Amino acid sequence: MSDEFVVVVNDEEQYSVWAAGRELPAGWRASGFSGPRQACLDHIDQVWTDMRPASVRRAAQA
């Protein structure tokens, strides 16, 4: 098990973690942050401030 993880995000702007070096599933992209798993999770705690899916957020603003 790899010790290095990347922070990933999908089209709904939902965040997760993914083992570095593994192929990312469709619909996900790397956010640019990487590090040990816990560091990635701590980072997500900082950046994922609005947990509503993007589609719901957009509808609310419309």
Place this chain on the structure above:
Amino acid sequence: MMSRSEGFVSSVDLDIPLSTDRPDSIAVADASGARITYAQLRDRVARLAAYLRARDIGSETVVALAIAPSANTVVALLGVLAAGAAYLPLDPADPADRLQALIQDAKARLVLTEGTTTVDGVASVSLAAAIEAAPEQSPQPASYQPDSLAYVCYTSGSTGRPKGVGVTRANLAAYLEQVLEVLDPRPGDVFSLVQPFTFDSGGTMVFPALAAGATLWVVPAERAVDAGWLAEHLAGVDYLKITPSHLAALQDAATIPLPRKALLLGGEPSRWAWFTGLAGPGRTVINHYGPTETTVGVAALIGDTAVIEPGRDTPLGPAMRNAVLHLLDDNGDPVPDGEPGEITIGGPQVSRGYLGMPGRTAAVFVPDPFSARPGARLYRTGDRGARRPDGTTEFLGRTDAQVKIRGFRVEPGEVAEVLRGHPAVTDAVVVPWRGGLAGYIRTHEPVEPDDVRAHAAATLPKYLVPDAITALDAFPLTPHGKLDTARLPEPVLPTEDTGPRSSTEEAVARLFADLLGLPQVGSNDGFFALGGHSLLVAKLLSRLRATFEVEIPARQIFEAPTVAGIAAHVDAARTRGGAQLPPVARASRTAPLPASHGQQRLWFLNQLDPTSPLYNTNLGVRALGELDTAVLRECVLDLVARHEVLRTRLVAGQDGLHQVVEPSPVVPFDHVDLSDTPERDREAELRLLIAASTERPFDLTAEVPIRVLTVRLADDEHLLLLTMHHVATEGPSMRILHRELGDLYAARVRGDLPALPEPAAQYADFAVWQRDLLARGAYARQLEFWRERLAGLPARVELRTDLARPDEISPAGDRVRFELSADLTGRLRALAAAEGATLFMILLAGFHLVLAERTAQRDVAVGIPVAFRPRPELEGTVGFFGNTLVLRTDVDRGLGFRALLRQVRAVTLDAIAHRDLPFEALVEEVRPRRRFGDTPLVNVMMMVAEEERPPVVLDEVTLQAEPIDTGTAKAELVALFEVVAGGLTGELEFRTDLFTTEGITPLAARFEQVFTEVLADPDAPIAGIVSADPTLPVPAEEVEVAVDEDYVAPRTDLEAELRALWIDLIGNPDIGVTDHFFDVGGHSLLASRVVAWIGKRYGVTVPLRWCFDSPTVADLALIVLVGQFAADDAAEDLLAQVEADR
């Protein structure tokens, strides 16, 4: 791994999942009696949604529901969904701190309550007020996305903070779609929700029921553990979801009917052998699996279609239509079949994650590499499993410390964190223990473990509170320095030194100790504090029932969970004679309606002597003023229409006596105008008219039990007489009828239609209810009491009569009046009060002294008529609720009056505590040998007059109660008292076949004399007061009536047949043809069945009184023979011949 649901994206725009097919069928019901139709539900839901929309509550707004499980909870959650918002289910029974914490964590904008909960900083409104205040039209239509939040459900979190799982409308729609496919419910099916709304598991019942047009029953927590209640409830249920441990606990306590269509188990593992044993004809048993994070359930093992290898535990079934189950290793790669891996779930039910916890969400909601849908996520459950060859998954436990407590997910870390929050606690660990939790603490200052437990109970729901807290100096560690849970000491539960006090407490304490595995339990120890939990309550209730033969509602266990508290409830229930009586429900009018025990006895007496008016009762009303007799007549018909018992005939059927309610009977009316009769003759004429009505017997089988007479005495004076058979009425009924007559007349005379509400229950409903209770053994304890109390009771009080006792006594009676002064009455009251007794009790004690003038008998039973309605819904019901209590006193001449009074007090209180048992059922049980004309068990009675019916004063007319004297006596000797302004008036009523006015007058005068004497010295032996006449009668020695001890076998076919009939009816095989009917166990109803059987078999009409006159098989055979040949000229000869043969 590919799934058949790959690519499914719910396009179901989840509107309220409410069937529209049958607007008038019941959508939601609960144990409080709520019944909400689909039409009503839609209306209330729409109104609540409009209320919420008017406050701009919609998509992505959370509304908390602090409403105890009830039909209203369903209204509330659907209303929130209809507004496009999300609901947060809360349990109002949880500690206020916890409610506050969850409401704040979920950022709820509004709390819907039952009017009692308030939360700091958040607006709250009662559900009823919100629906009431709703605008007619929703100001803004609901706007939401499929991915808008539908509900928030909290689960235990290991860091000490509960996690709010956010489930979307699309998640819920996907679950609903797949579960409907499995359940296939139909309109009219019944779903039972026995799980709290805070447990998402109940979604399996709530949404499919409402989507299908079925009825959803919401069962509150205290009923959900009440095996007795559930056993009845579940008999009518089609779908039930329950945790295996809950069902097993119920099954331990009672025979639990399983649902007719589907039983769903979920929340925790079960044994395979037990699971397979739950199947039954037409019933599917389903093991349903799924974490809250993936919306209620994702896998279903359908018992009867699964072809699987047997194993120890029930496996997790294949994934359902809208879910995919993967078994992954630590790297996220699938493991080979049979290898252990983490159960990981994909598909449209994967929820949003944990509200306000991005990092914790990201840790377990991970990219889904197996899905064709871009951006899809998987949920890593933390459950370990292995794929079996048959495609199911074996559950292997947790990858972390999470445990299941009665189906609830529990992170012991959350509980430990709360314990650490106590100021004295340095560190804490929590481990599963005996179906619950045990906590261990290290402290930096001395603290009572109970304090720490109380601290936990103040913030945690009950299932998270450790059953025991143990303080340790140090936690045991493994060589690697990790906590060694195996070496934690067995928890010690706090018990008090105070031993149990009463014998009931001792027995309850033993039950506690057995159930909880404890050596001893003190009176003030609480069931829950000792480690009891809600599932054990079911067992406790059933053991209480078995031990004490009482029904204790589960609610009382929760309210007073100590040994002493429960013992007090047990004692109260035993004094009441057991059961908390169930409500009287409306009985089906299509099935035959049984007669009540009271009706049965009165019908028997009616058939026995069809010419007797003894049980006629009279409601006399003198109307002073201007009366419209036509309107009055309408009002009487209204009464007959309102009260079924007034138009009920009693007809003997194969299986007992039935009530036949006439829809529109002809009520006999007589009207006589005496206004032209000379005044001096008028009252005499009136007495004749009254006598003509009151002395005419009723045939209860052929007629309705009421007839009406109106007499015009003058322009402004009328008499209304309702003569009714006792079978339809008694004192309280008279008051109801009189009052209603006034209400009806007031309305009708104005030209209005009467607005009286329907009676809450009819007498027939009571009869069915009473039969049902008896059949269920609800009165077993009372029967036992009376059997013991009346064992060896002399046949009657042997009184010195004024006239020779004839063989047969007619009910004809007369009365002698007497009075007790206000001063004497006041002193009697004072003496009674000093002994905690009532005026009634002291009058009865005095009556015993008066009776002692006529008997030397010590063992004296006096009958007390009582009329009481055992349930509040019978308060407005007309009918015969009379019962006779037998008060048996030992009139020991050596006692002082005060001691006699104490004895009478105890006897009376005991009798009242056991007053529910119908007298008739007692007579059947005790089976005294009876003679024609005897009242069974008692020949002496005492009663205190019913309060007078208050006059009804209307504008034009006043309706006054008119006393009617019927010239009969209810027993050989009856003392009646009435409280009047100047003290007491009394009457001695007597049967004129036995007593004379001259003889009774001095007896009546004795009351004043004996009371004056006993008040002078209440402790002097009563021997000094009562007559010492040695010739007074004593009870006839148990004259063994020279019973034919010898068994006589039947000598003819007819005798053999009749004997077989007796054996069949009485259930006693030991019957000879010369044995007395009552001695071998016969009773009145059986006697009438003998008559019916003989009528059918031989075409011979045997008079019912055969059981008194010809009470043996041989005698009966003779009657049949004579009857068969009655038309035959040879009958006399034959009779002579038979007689000669005997």
